[in-house]
Amino acid sequence: MSSPNVAVVGATGAVGVEFLQCLEERNFPMSELRLLASARSKGKTMKFKGTTITIEELTPESFKGVDIALFSAGGAISRELCPVAARAGAIAVDNSSAFRMDPNVPLVIPEINPDAIAGHKGIIANPNCSTIIAITPLWPIYKKNRIKRLIASTYQAASGAGAAAMEELRASTEAYIKGQDYKNTVLPHPYAFNLFSHNSKIDPATGYNEEEMKMVKETRKIFGDPDIRVSATCVRVPVLRAHCEALTIECERPITPKDVHEILADAPGVKIVDDPVKNYFPMPKDASGQGDILVGRIRQDISDPTGHSITMFVAGDQLLKGAALNAVQIAEKLV
Amino acid sequence: MSSPNVAVVGATGAVGVEFLQCLEERNFPMSELRLLASARSKGKTMKFKGTTITIEELTPESFKGVDIALFSAGGAISRELCPVAARAGAIAVDNSSAFRMDPNVPLVIPEINPDAIAGHKGIIANPNCSTIIAITPLWPIYKKNRIKRLIASTYQAASGAGAAAMEELRASTEAYIKGQDYKNTVLPHPYAFNLFSHNSKIDPATGYNEEEMKMVKETRKIFGDPDIRVSATCVRVPVLRAHCEALTIECERPITPKDVHEILADAPGVKIVDDPVKNYFPMPKDASGQGDILVGRIRQDISDPTGHSITMFVAGDQLLKGAALNAVQIAEKLV
Numbered sequence: 001m002s003s004p005n006v007a008v009v010g011a012t013g014a015v016g017v018e019f020l021q022c023l024e025e026r027n028f029p030m031s032e033l034r035l036l037a038s039a040r041s042k043g044k045t046m047k048f049k050g051t052t053i054t055i056e057e058l059t060p061e062s063f064k065g066v067d068i069a070l071f072s073a074g075g076a077i078s079r080e081l082c083p084v085a086a087r088a089g090a091i092a093v094d095n096s097s098a099f100r101m102d103p104n105v106p107l108v109i110p111e112i113n114p115d116a117i118a119g120h121k122g123i124i125a126n127p128n129c130s131t132i133i134a135i136t137p138l139w140p141i142y143k144k145n146r147i148k149r150l151i152a153s154t155y156q157a158a159s160g161a162g163a164a165a166m167e168e169l170r171a172s173t174e175a176y177i178k179g180q181d182y183k184n185t186v187l188p189h190p191y192a193f194n195l196f197s198h199n200s201k202i203d204p205a206t207g208y209n210e211e212e213m214k215m216v217k218e219t220r221k222i223f224g225d226p227d228i229r230v231s232a233t234c235v236r237v238p239v240l241r242a243h244c245e246a247l248t249i250e251c252e253r254p255i256t257p258k259d260v261h262e263i264l265a266d267a268p269g270v271k272i273v274d275d276p277v278k279n280y281f282p283m284p285k286d287a288s289g290q291g292d293i294l295v296g297r298i299r300q301d302i303s304d305p306t307g308h309s310i311t312m313f314v315a316g317d318q319l320l321k322g323a324a325l326n327a328v329q330i331a332e333k334l335v
Numbered sequence: 336m337s338s339p340n341v342a343v344v345g346a347t348g349a350v351g352v353e354f355l356q357c358l359e360e361r362n363f364p365m366s367e368l369r370l371l372a373s374a375r376s377k378g379k380t381m382k383f384k385g386t387t388i389t390i391e392e393l394t395p396e397s398f399k400g401v402d403i404a405l406f407s408a409g410g411a412i413s414r415e416l417c418p419v420a421a422r423a424g425a426i427a428v429d430n431s432s433a434f435r436m437d438p439n440v441p442l443v444i445p446e447i448n449p450d451a452i453a454g455h456k457g458i459i460a461n462p463n464c465s466t467i468i469a470i471t472p473l474w475p476i477y478k479k480n481r482i483k484r485l486i487a488s489t490y491q492a493a494s495g496a497g498a499a500a501m502e503e504l505r506a507s508t509e510a511y512i513k514g515q516d517y518k519n520t521v522l523p524h525p526y527a528f529n530l531f532s533h534n535s536k537i538d539p540a541t542g543y544n545e546e547e548m549k550m551v552k553e554t555r556k557i558f559g560d561p562d563i564r565v566s567a568t569c570v571r572v573p574v575l576r577a578h579c580e581a582l583t584i585e586c587e588r589p590i591t592p593k594d595v596h597e598i599l600a601d602a603p604g605v606k607i608v609d610d611p612v613k614n615y616f617p618m619p620k621d622a623s624g625q626g627d628i629l630v631g632r633i634r635q636d637i638s639d640p641t642g643h644s645i646t647m648f649v650a651g652d653q654l655l656k657g658a659a660l661n662a663v664q665i666a667e668k669l670v
Contacts, residue, residue: 149638150638151486151583151636151638151646153581155490155530155570155572169528173508173512173528174512177508177509177512188614189618189620193504193508193573193574193575194574194618194619194620195572195618195619196616196618197632199614201614202611202612204611207592207611207632207634208637209614216637229637230637230638231583231636231638233488233581233632233646233648235490235579235581235648237530237572238528238572238573239529239530239573240528246488246568246581248486248566257542276538276539276542277537279523279536279537279544281531281532283524283530283531284529284530285524285525285529296532297532297542297568298542299542299543300541300542301486301566302551302564303485303565303566304484304564304566305564311566311568313532313568313570
């Protein structure tokens with residue numbers, strides 16, 4: 001495939017907008033770009049490389065002649081239309097969770113398991129944002145010194161719940177400052193100067209929510225290691241678009257912060273931001289709008305006297321590496 | 336001591352205001368209440384139980400006739416004046432970190448080690464807010480099944496850095512929403528819709544900041560267990576006045592979420608908020624203004640297959656149980 005026809009499904013969403021941005025900035029080679037969205041957006045236009053593209057209504061017939069379809073329109077639409085796109089000859093790169101754990105669907109972070117792409121049968125899944133942001137910097141460590149256990153606490157931005165959630169955070173905070181009432185409609189709890197456990201469904205048997213179990217299962221699939229032990233606590237914080245995570249890892253052999261610094265110095269998709277003197281570490285403010293995962297606070301986990309454990313803090317743009325950028329990187333591997 | 340003369344040192348600060356609130360709400364028995372603050376606040380007044388009290392300037396002579404002095408005016412003032420207050424015959428209950436690790440000074444959470452109070456020599460230290468909020472609910476578990484290891488990730492509110500930091504969060508967020516510039520002067524990083532590693536000094540040898548090491552050392556002293564292994568990642572989030580923490584504990588023997596629910600059901604100072612069906616868990620919004628530490632997301636740590644580990648999420652008012660309330664509870668034990 002040299003100069004594919006590309007379709008963006010869900011072009012007007014928070015991730016859709018970033019798809020266009022990534023395709024433009026990375027000068028993705030294309031013959032044609034089609035923007036697909038719900039009937040509500042039909043006829044509206046979006047800018048791409050200085051030209052104006054009119055949004056078409058998404059239907060099962062939308063994929064004729066499409067080579068690569070970048071999906072980010074929710075799980076229900078993906079479940080219905082990714083197979084339709086695949087049957088029409090397109091390769092669907094799907095940002096939803098619909099197919100991630102399907103054994104016939106590769107789940108890919110290009111820095112980690114690009115070779116998995118070759119096994120696709122028309123659908124390739126993009127991992128969950130929290131998974132990508134945690135494990136992109138962990139993989140180079142894993143390759144040198146197998147990670148046996150990961151404990152993650154997330155600080156997740158509004159963007160993971162879509163553009164409407166970002167607006168709810170902004171509008172509810174404005175109302176709070178003005179002393180006005182605000183009725184939240186997108187997220188289950190008041191968001192202004194508040195935080196809450198991730199709003200995905202909870203398994204009553206285990207107490208873990210779906211976001212947390214995505215991190216557990218997707219890490220195993222992407223690393224190809226069914227034995228890696230992962231536990232996560234996923235929390236939404238009043239931040240607009242970049243996720244942070246506190247990560248504690250336990251390795252097979254002893255490991256030092258210096259080892260981690262050396263391993264990550266040239267790691268793809270990772271940038272070390274770790275300045276104890278200036279007290280400067282990964283922040284959402286700095287991660288927003290950039291493709292790399294920022295990694296800092298790299299230190300020995302002093303609660304593990306065996307020296308096998310490291311703790312660190314990461315930040316990544318949820319809409320870029322956590323979603324659109326990773327999908328476009330997958331598409332680049334197809335071209 | 337039956338009806339002591341009480342002085343509040345730092346009466347106009349974020350914690351000082353809460354001292355007055357706690358003394359009033361709990362109907363603390365007093366003969367006299369003196370409000371002490373810097374020369375800047377001298378002559379200003381504050382309300383207490385419907386009466387008006389004039390603020391006096393804090394000097395080394397302020398403690399004559401004072402029985403209990405509640406300090407919250409920063410480490411430098413505590414270092415200078417707690418010993419002065421003690422020599423004048425008062426008992427200083429100090430909210431700063433100045434004396435916490437002094438072997439001659441009891442470090443007390445009344446729900447945990449009230450007996451330590453008796454050994455005071457005129458100064459009793461109030462623990463760090465993050466420590467109190469983490470370990471008040473852990474102690475009842477510890478007593479039944481010794482906790483060997485604690486890994487904590489904090490989500491700390493602006494109030495921990497004082498009233499000026501709370502105002503910086505509010506004002507910078509307002510400016511952000513209006514699209515205006517804002518120059519932060521209280522905290523080292525922009526705070527609006529951002530988060531950052533705790534702004535205390537970092538030990539270059541270990542990479543841990545002072546806030547994190549307070550949690551490590553204070554937990555050992557309060558539990559009377561020099562062997563408990565603690566690791567913390569302390570982070571400031573854009574929340575006004577309640578801290579949250581994700582806690583993972585490893586116990587000496589196997590433990591289940593049901594065990595923890597049973598242990599904490601009647602634990603003092605703790606309230607279980609753990610409703611997976613309604614997705615309702617501890618939040619700053621609910622913890623603000625209440626004395627109890629909220630505990631939820633109680634679940635088995637699935638990264639420890641031995642069944643010895645539990646993970647949970649807690650929230651507590653940084654200004655109340657994390658500061659003023661705990662100090663007033665200590666004072667109550669003196670009366």
